[in-house]
Amino acid sequence: MPSFDIVSEIDTVELRNAVDNASRELTTRFDFRGVEASFEMQKDESVRMNAEGDFQLKQMRDILRANLAKRGVDANAMEAKQEEASGKNWHQIVAFKQGIETSMSKKIVKLIKDKKMKVQASIQGEKVRVTGKKRDDLQAVMSVIREAELGQPFQFENFRD
The missing domain is CATH 3.30.70.860 (Alpha-Beta Plaits)
Incomplete structure (x- = not known):
């Protein structure tokens, strides 16, 4: 029968490539000049985004979503956790459903x-x-x-x- x-499932290699491309894009973006912002790939295949403000985190989420689409990873698998502030820096964890x-x-x-x-x-x-x-x-x-x-x-x- x-x-x-x-x-x-998410292709973890393509996910890592999308995060690397998003990190590179941060260095060339005019609105992120002189701003401490970064993408970090975690061991559990989630992405940690660090920025100086919550507005910048939203922009970084859009950058990551665009790079995921370019690499063929479905952005519906993204699950953004709660934004957290520590001092003047904000961070957010983006998990991927597997x-x-x-x-x-x-x-x-x-x-x-x-x-x-x-x-x-x-x-x-x-x-x-x-x-x-x-x-x-x-x-x-x-x-x-x-x-x-x-x-x-x-x-x-x-x-x-």
Whole structure:
């Protein structure tokens, strides 16, 4: 029986490249001249942004989002944490969603069942396996998942006939 897996992963190499490009862009931007601002890649694959003001953090988030788009990383995976101030400096952590949480997996399975498609969806750890008799049914499920605004990017892998 044909099947495929729905996963949510970020290419960490492209993420690192986007952060490096954003750091380079900071050095050339006129509005960041003489301002202490930086992007730092953390060990847990999140990005720490440091700046002198909260307005500059918002600009840095836009710079990072643009560089992610250039590198082919979906910006929907970005999750900006609360901005924090320490002294005159501000910092913010931007985390990236990896894997599908159980609650999101249940939403996906419910979405597929509500469409009354002739497929079975099962949760397997951080991915959802979809099995059906026809390839067309599986491709219909893919288009439904793409069209649904679930707040997280999804990829389809292990497509088997």
